[in-house]
Amino acid sequence: MFSKLKGRICVNATRYVKQRYLHAGPQFTKDSYEVQRGPYRSLNEGHLNYFRDLLGETNLIQDLSDLEKYNVDFYKHLRGKSNLVLRPRTTTEVSKILSFCNANLLAVCTQGGHTGVCGGATPIFDEIILSTELMNKIVHLDEISGVLTCGAGCVLQNLNDYLSEFDLMMPIDLGAKGSCHIGGNVATNAGGIRLIRYGNLHGNVLGLEVVKANGEVLDCLNTLKKDNTGFHLKNTFIGSEGCLGFITKVAIQCAPKPKSIQLAFLGAQNFDKILMAFRKAKHDLGEIVSAIEVMDHKTMEMVEQHTPMSSPIGHYPFYLIIETSGSDEVHDQEKLGRYFEGCMAKHFILNGVTVSSPSQREKLWHIREKIAESFYKDGYVLMYDVTLPLEHYYDIVAEMENYLGNRSHRVFGFGHLGDGNLHLQISLKEFSQEMINYIEPYLYKRVKELKGSISAEHGIGFLKKQYLPMVQSNVNVALMRDMKKLLDPNCILNPYKVI
Amino acid sequence: MFSKLKGRICVNATRYVKQRYLHAGPQFTKDSYEVQRGPYRSLNEGHLNYFRDLLGETNLIQDLSDLEKYNVDFYKHLRGKSNLVLRPRTTTEVSKILSFCNANLLAVCTQGGHTGVCGGATPIFDEIILSTELMNKIVHLDEISGVLTCGAGCVLQNLNDYLSEFDLMMPIDLGAKGSCHIGGNVATNAGGIRLIRYGNLHGNVLGLEVVKANGEVLDCLNTLKKDNTGFHLKNTFIGSEGCLGFITKVAIQCAPKPKSIQLAFLGAQNFDKILMAFRKAKHDLGEIVSAIEVMDHKTMEMVEQHTPMSSPIGHYPFYLIIETSGSDEVHDQEKLGRYFEGCMAKHFILNGVTVSSPSQREKLWHIREKIAESFYKDGYVLMYDVTLPLEHYYDIVAEMENYLGNRSHRVFGFGHLGDGNLHLQISLKEFSQEMINYIEPYLYKRVKELKGSISAEHGIGFLKKQYLPMVQSNVNVALMRDMKKLLDPNCILNPYKVI
Numbered sequence: 001m002f003s004k005l006k007g008r009i010c011v012n013a014t015r016y017v018k019q020r021y022l023h024a025g026p027q028f029t030k031d032s033y034e035v036q037r038g039p040y041r042s043l044n045e046g047h048l049n050y051f052r053d054l055l056g057e058t059n060l061i062q063d064l065s066d067l068e069k070y071n072v073d074f075y076k077h078l079r080g081k082s083n084l085v086l087r088p089r090t091t092t093e094v095s096k097i098l099s100f101c102n103a104n105l106l107a108v109c110t111q112g113g114h115t116g117v118c119g120g121a122t123p124i125f126d127e128i129i130l131s132t133e134l135m136n137k138i139v140h141l142d143e144i145s146g147v148l149t150c151g152a153g154c155v156l157q158n159l160n161d162y163l164s165e166f167d168l169m170m171p172i173d174l175g176a177k178g179s180c181h182i183g184g185n186v187a188t189n190a191g192g193i194r195l196i197r198y199g200n201l202h203g204n205v206l207g208l209e210v211v212k213a214n215g216e217v218l219d220c221l222n223t224l225k226k227d228n229t230g231f232h233l234k235n236t237f238i239g240s241e242g243c244l245g246f247i248t249k250v251a252i253q254c255a256p257k258p259k260s261i262q263l264a265f266l267g268a269q270n271f272d273k274i275l276m277a278f279r280k281a282k283h284d285l286g287e288i289v290s291a292i293e294v295m296d297h298k299t300m301e302m303v304e305q306h307t308p309m310s311s312p313i314g315h316y317p318f319y320l321i322i323e324t325s326g327s328d329e330v331h332d333q334e335k336l337g338r339y340f341e342g343c344m345a346k347h348f349i350l351n352g353v354t355v356s357s358p359s360q361r362e363k364l365w366h367i368r369e370k371i372a373e374s375f376y377k378d379g380y381v382l383m384y385d386v387t388l389p390l391e392h393y394y395d396i397v398a399e400m401e402n403y404l405g406n407r408s409h410r411v412f413g414f415g416h417l418g419d420g421n422l423h424l425q426i427s428l429k430e431f432s433q434e435m436i437n438y439i440e441p442y443l444y445k446r447v448k449e450l451k452g453s454i455s456a457e458h459g460i461g462f463l464k465k466q467y468l469p470m471v472q473s474n475v476n477v478a479l480m481r482d483m484k485k486l487l488d489p490n491c492i493l494n495p496y497k498v499i
Numbered sequence: 500m501f502s503k504l505k506g507r508i509c510v511n512a513t514r515y516v517k518q519r520y521l522h523a524g525p526q527f528t529k530d531s532y533e534v535q536r537g538p539y540r541s542l543n544e545g546h547l548n549y550f551r552d553l554l555g556e557t558n559l560i561q562d563l564s565d566l567e568k569y570n571v572d573f574y575k576h577l578r579g580k581s582n583l584v585l586r587p588r589t590t591t592e593v594s595k596i597l598s599f600c601n602a603n604l605l606a607v608c609t610q611g612g613h614t615g616v617c618g619g620a621t622p623i624f625d626e627i628i629l630s631t632e633l634m635n636k637i638v639h640l641d642e643i644s645g646v647l648t649c650g651a652g653c654v655l656q657n658l659n660d661y662l663s664e665f666d667l668m669m670p671i672d673l674g675a676k677g678s679c680h681i682g683g684n685v686a687t688n689a690g691g692i693r694l695i696r697y698g699n700l701h702g703n704v705l706g707l708e709v710v711k712a713n714g715e716v717l718d719c720l721n722t723l724k725k726d727n728t729g730f731h732l733k734n735t736f737i738g739s740e741g742c743l744g745f746i747t748k749v750a751i752q753c754a755p756k757p758k759s760i761q762l763a764f765l766g767a768q769n770f771d772k773i774l775m776a777f778r779k780a781k782h783d784l785g786e787i788v789s790a791i792e793v794m795d796h797k798t799m800e801m802v803e804q805h806t807p808m809s810s811p812i813g814h815y816p817f818y819l820i821i822e823t824s825g826s827d828e829v830h831d832q833e834k835l836g837r838y839f840e841g842c843m844a845k846h847f848i849l850n851g852v853t854v855s856s857p858s859q860r861e862k863l864w865h866i867r868e869k870i871a872e873s874f875y876k877d878g879y880v881l882m883y884d885v886t887l888p889l890e891h892y893y894d895i896v897a898e899m900e901n902y903l904g905n906r907s908h909r910v911f912g913f914g915h916l917g918d919g920n921l922h923l924q925i926s927l928k929e930f931s932q933e934m935i936n937y938i939e940p941y942l943y944k945r946v947k948e949l950k951g952s953i954s955a956e957h958g959i960g961f962l963k964k965q966y967l968p969m970v971q972s973n974v975n976v977a978l979m980r981d982m983k984k985l986l987d988p989n990c991i992l993n994p995y996k997v998i
Contacts, residue, residue, distance in 0.1 A: 144778050144889045145919060167782060191725045200724070202734055203702020216974045224886040225699070225918040226690045227952035228738055229970050230959055230997060231979045235701055235734035239727055256785040279643050283666060286755040286826045287786040327785045331830040387723040390643045419724040420644060453726035460729055471728050475715045480730045486985050498729060 029078045029124050029462070037125045038495050040107040043083055047104060051086055054096055059134065061085035070129045073122040074115050074176075078462065080123025082109060087134045091209060091217055091248045097130060098246060098492075099215025107495050110242030112184025113155065115176035118461025120188060120241045124496040132183045135248060138162060140223075147206060147223040149251040152183025168254040171198035183247045189239030191457030196418035197290040197325065198255050201238055207251035208234040213488035223251045236483070241459050242494040244487045258290070258325035260332045263361045264340060266352035267316030271394040274318050277348040278390070278417055281322050284339045288332055291323035292418035293368055296397065299414045299425075300367075306377035307370045312363075313351045320349070320417070321368060329356065371414060371423075379409050380431050384424040384443060388452035393422055396446060400426065403442060407435065421456040444470055460498045468499060528577045528623050528961070536624045537994050539606040542583055546603065550585055553595055558633065560584035569628045572621040573614050573675075577961065579622025581608060586633045590708060590716055590747045596629060597745060597991075598714025606994050609741030611683025612654065614675035617960025619687060619740045623995040631682045634747060637661060639722075646705060646722040648750040651682025667753040670697035682746045688738030690956030695917035696789040696824065697754050700737055706750035707733040712987035722750045735982070740958050741993040743986045757789070757824035759831045762860045763839060765851035766815030770893040773817050776847040777889070777916060780821050783838045787831055790822035791917035792867055795896065798913045798924075799866075805876035806869045811862075812850045819848070819916070820867060828855070870913060870922075878908050879930045883923040883942060887951040892921055895945060899925065902941060906934065920955040943969060959997045967998060 029035070051060055061067060062084055071080040088094045101108050109127035116122075123129055132153035139149040146168050150159065156177040160170050174180055174192040184190075186208065189201050198204065207221040220234040237245050268274050274294055281289060297317050304310050311319070322339075326332040336354050343349040355361055375381040388396060397413040404411060410427040424443075428435055444454050444467060454471050455464055469477055480499050484491070528534070550559055560566060561583055570579040587593045600607050608626035615621075622628055631652035638648040645667050649658065655676040659669050673679060673691040683689075685707065688700050697703065706720040719733040736744050767773050773793055780788060796816050803809050810818070821838075825831040835853050842848040854860055874880040887895060896912035903910060909926040923942075927934055943953050943966060953970050954963055968976055979998050983990070 142888060142890065144774055146781065147888075189727050189731065191727075195724065199698045199702040202731065203698040212974075212978075218974055218978065219972050220975065222950060222952065223888060224950075224952050224955075225694065226886045226915075226920050226955040228688050228690075228954045228956055228958045229952055229963075230967055230975070231743065231982060232688065232701065232734065232738040233975060233978055235731065235737070238734070239731040244730065256782055258785075275643055282645065283755055284826060286757075287824075325786075327783060328830065328834060331827065331833070334830070335827060387725045389641060389646075389722055391641065416725075421725045451721060451723075453721065453723050453728055455727045456723075456725040457727055459727045464728075468729055473718050475711075475717055476719065476729070476732060479711075479717065479732055482985055483730060486981055 026072065026076050026079045028081060029119075029122070030081065035124060035496055038107060038491065039105070040492070040495070041105045042126065043106065043128065047106065048084070050100055051084070051097070054093060055086060055088060059087040059089070061087070070111065070114065070131070071123060073119055075117060078119045078122045080109065081126045082123040082129050083126060085129040085131055087131050089134045091211065094130070094211045094246055094248055095215045095217055098211050098213055101128065101492050102214045102490055105490060106492065108492050110187070110246055110494050112153065112181030112187065113176065113179040115180045116184065116188060116459065116461060118455070118458050118463045120459050120461030120494070120497050121184065122462070124462060127495065130246060132181050135183070139249060141166065142223060145223070146254040146256070147251055148254050149207070149221065149223060149249065150182060151249055152181060152247045154182050156180050156182060156185060163254055164257060167257045169257045171204045171253060171255045172201065182250050182252070186238055186250055187240065187242050187247055188459045191419065191421070193291050193416065196292060196416070202235055204253045205234065205238060205250060206253055208237055208247055209249035210234070210237050210245040210247050212245050213490065213493050218245065221249055221251055225253065239459070241461060241498050243484060243498050244493070246493070256327075258327065260326050260329035260356075261290070261361065262324045262332050262336045262354060262356050263364055264322045264336055264352055264354045265312055265364050266320040266322070266340070266343065266349040267313050268318045268320060268349050270317055273348050274320055274417070275390060276346070277320055277343050280343060280348060281339060284342065285322070285324055285335055288324040288326040288335060289322065289418070290325035291321065293321040293415070294417040295319045295368065295371070295414035296394075296412055298410055298412035299371055302374045302378050302410065302412065303367060303370050306374040309367050309370050311367070312353055316350055321364065375425070378427050380428045382426040382428065382436065382439065385456050385458055386422050386424060386447050386452055386454055387420045387456040388422055388447065388450055390417070390420055392450045392452070393417065393420060396422070396424060396443075396450070399446065400424065400439075400443065404439070419456070462497050465496075465498060525571065525575050525578045527580060528618075528621070529580070534623060534995055537606060537990065538604070539991070539994070540604045541625065542605065542627065546605065547583070549599055550583070550596070553592060554585060554587060558586040558588070560586070569610065569613065569630070570622060572618055574616060577618045577621045579608065580625045581622040581628050582625060584628040584630055586630050588633045590710065593629070593710045593745055593747055594714045594716050597710050597712055600627065600991050601713050601989055604989060605991065607991050609686070609745055609993050611652065611680030611686065612675065612678040614679045615683065615687060615958065615960060617954070617957050617962045619958055619960030619993070619996050620683065621961070623961060626994065629745060631680050634682070638748060640665065641722060644722070645753040645755070646750055647753050648706070648720065648722060648748065649681060650748055651680060651746045653681050655679050655681055655684060662753055663756060666756045668756045670703045670752060670754045671700065681749050681751070685737055685749055686739060686741050686746055687958045690918065690920070692790050692915065695791060695915070701734055703752045704733065704737060704749060705752055707736055707746055708748035709733070709736050709744040709746050711744050712989065712992050717744065720748055720750055724752070738958070740960060740997050742983060742997050743992065745992070755826075757826065759825050759828035759855075760789070760860065761823045761831050761835045761853060761855050762863055763821045763835055763851055763853045764811055764863050765819040765821070765839075765842065765848040766812050767817045767819060767848050769816055772847050773819055773916070774889060775845070776819055776842050779842060779847060780838060783841065784821070784823055784834055787823040787825040787834060788821065788917070789824035790820065792820040792914070793916040794818045794867070794870070794913035795893075795911055797909055797911035798870055801873045801877050801909065801911065802866060802869050805873040808866050808869050810866070811852055815849055820863065874924070877926045879927045881925045881927070881935065881938065884955050884957055885921055885923060885946050885951055885953055886919045886955040887921055887946065887949055889916075889919055891949045891951070892916065892919060895921065895923060895942075895949070898945065899923065899938070899942065903938070918955070961996050964995070964997060
């Protein structure tokens with residue numbers, strides 16, 4: 001089941017490519033990639049009758065046009081051939097479905113909001129799609145501890161809206177929040193912009209209910225901050241991309257909603273100064289920092305060239321965006337103002353502005369958010385989502401620029417500096433598979449040598465599966481396979497993904 | 500290997516018991532408990548020669564008096580019969596030791612600072628003790644990201660002292676910090692008083708190096724905040740109590756050292772008011788809260804009766820201690836002062852003091868810290884370390900008081916309210932196994948019914964092993980066993996523990 005790109009149609013989800021089929025939608029993945037169907041049975045009328053009896057006719061989707069959004073991924077890179085979406089409402093239904101599929105050797109594609117970018121939730125062949133979308137009930141909110149228990153199919157934004165009434169918010173925030181499901185967030189260990197402040201899902205998820213491939217229900221749905229009774233099973237499923245079990249419920253520690261949000265937009269001479277300003281921010285603003293983003297001058301030039309936006313502080317080699325969230329506006333403004341003056345006095349930064357009103361903040365965030373839109377107007381852009389230790393964070397940009405010389409149009413970098421998460425962008429004049437083959441092995445090898453990660457928050461899914469053995473040792477990959485075998489011996493859960 | 504108490508000598512580590520052998524030290528565990536030695540080989544001269552050649556004579560401990568501290572647990576409840584401690588310095592040495600033990604069916608007891616309270620690190624029979632104590636080197640500190648990489652044998656306090664020079668601190672703090680090893684902290688998913696602020700080890704540990712029972716080395720030692728490349732193997736070993744692998748190195752996200760610490764000592768009319776004050780603290784002080792502790796009036800009475808300490812604010816049914824840590828003393832004092840006034844105005848609290856100087860803070864913390872000492876002067880005290888959902892946090896104290904009637908001398912409660920972690924104390928006039936048998940099944944059943952945890956942070960180890968099937972479902976326990984079998988098929992790692 002090793003996936004390898006066929007021919008010249010490159011559909012790596014880490015790149016925003018101009019595809020010839022952008023409007024018509026992608027070809028079948030099985031035709032674009034060298035991937036073979038596993039030894040699964042095909043769906044027959046008997047299977048369908050079982051599912052109809054269990055769920056009721058309305059919770060099966062079989063109509064071809066209705067199936068489209070479940071078969072084609074968000075970035076329209078992949079197309080599966082599934083003929084059936086199952087929409088269970090309860091854990092018992094999920095348990096019966098998986099038990100049946102396991103006994104009948106029917107492959108299952110696990111799917112939440114279907115917003116992933118590595119194809120982890122998109123069927124490859126005719127897997128039955130098991131969707132969380134009707135498992136969208138809030139089970140309980142402990143207002144005092146701030147622990148929310150809910151169905152895996154709850155949309156992240158809906159949870160935030162619900163919590164807002166209780167002066168709480170989710171500890172995770174993503175661009176896809178309007179569509180992504182919390183179950184999918186947990187299954188992919190989604191990161192997002194609040195991670196720097198509120199930590200990762202391994203820390204924030206307190207409990208899970210998971211159905212194993214054989215239909216057994218694992219009840220790890222506790223809501224306690226401290227619980228050391230046996231091995232920590234729930235963590236096995238966080239970031240397992242639907243390959244080890246199907247998450248049905250989530251208990252998560254929520255955060256108090258901040259009463260004050262401030263933003264600083266700063267310019268610096270070089271990346272060393274950015275790191276000094278970063279460290280000072282962590283030191284001076286420690287408890288109120290909620291985002292630290294960086295972009296280089298080439299990124300800003302691209303935004304200015306392709307959008308009406310412009311730098312609010314003139315032009316500098318590097319820009320730093322710092323957001324704070326706290327419980328006291330006066331205190332937060334004072335801290336940020338003092339930080340700003342300190343950075344100026346020490347020449348960590350050359351210029352900057354601080355703002356606090358929502359409209360001013362939005363305007364500044366807009367520059368950051370417009371980067372992706374500018375890609376499309378800047379030729380053919382390859383985007384790589386990597387994490388690097390901060391001491392090497394920006395080196396890779398210069399190194400790739402050197403390596404590519406005049407073969408590239410522009411090599412630039414921006415990203416979540418606070419998490420070490422860099423978006424390395426390489427802009428080419430036109431698509432070239434040879435260039436991709438020239439770039440990727442070198443880049444991933446260097447990221448590995450620098451002890452970085454080739455997938456910061458997007459996971460492995462289908463599209464990065466071929467790179468897993470490159471970045472994980474044989475011992476690690478073997479253990480991953482062993483765990484897959486232990487939890488899903490018939491390999492019915494999300495085949496063709498991760499390993 | 501099911502452990503069950505023999506006769507009347509109760510040595511449950513969750514209770515601070517007055518034991519008849521407190522000075523002479525405990526009997527052999529194998530004689531106190533119904534536990535059978537597993538089918539392991541006994542150490543012979545050939546094995547010893549192998550270890551001598553590998554480690555050098557000085558890194559083997561065989562002298563009986565030197566073995567004492569490795570064979571007897573911190574609370575002097577358990578005594579193993581190990582004849583050998585191995586003190587490897589490198590991962591390669593650990594790998595060779597485990598590979599050899601696995602091939603020769605020699606049981607191994609994994610041991611860090613040996614400060615655990617459930618017997619997880621104490622040998623039961625003649626297991627070879629594999630100690631982390633010479634694996635105590637700092638490997639790397641990334642001063643910018645605050646990520647520390649170090650050997651598993653580093654003492655927590657030493658790490659804190661080292662980090663202090665860089666204005667950083669460990670995200671975990673424990674009473675045993677002067678002796679416990681970071682590897683042991685991770686292996687037991689230790690909690691401690693900073694958890695409310697900095698989160699748990701699943702969130703803070705970014706990487707681990709682990710040696711499997713067969714000697715294979717798992718390199719999950721990345722230092723990145725965002726890394727989604729395959730299943731999250733490292734989390735399998737956090738909280739696995741040395742039963743699934745031997746942790747050799749740890750990479751951990753450290754926190755900035757606070758520049759300001761404030762303390763409030765408050766009195767309230769009832770537990771409902773305590774919960775209101777708790778919620779207000781989380782809301783008003785959100786980003787600066789670093790501890791929220793509670794104690795009832797019976798706890799305070801006991802402290803006052805048995806020590807020279809007294810309440811600094813007069814007597815109230817409940818007391819709340821709130822600590823804040825932040826980057827600006829003026830801001831923090833203002834926030835805490837405002838919170839205090841708000842609580843008074845809303846009658847959440849009846850009285851209180853706030854202090855900021857280190858000496859004043861220490862004096863107030865001293866009351867909390869003196870509780871344990873007071874136990875010993877208050878008859879025979881059973882201590883239960885449980886977590887409960889906050890809505891039921893204190894109910895269990897009243898319920899146990901009702902249940903016990905005049906059979907108990909005093910039933911009282913205090914603990915880490917911020918984490919839902921209650922120390923339920925039952926003071927008896929004298930030791931009585933019948934009373935223990937009367938209390939425990941009822942208490943643990945109730946804790947389970949209330950969706951609490953019978954082990955907040957102490958783990959299962961040897962002493963709570965018999966209760967695991969009571970609090971985890973059959974499906975969960977079966978998966979724990981499967982994981983043990985997968986990672987340690989010969990069951991050489993820490994036998995007689997957890998499952």
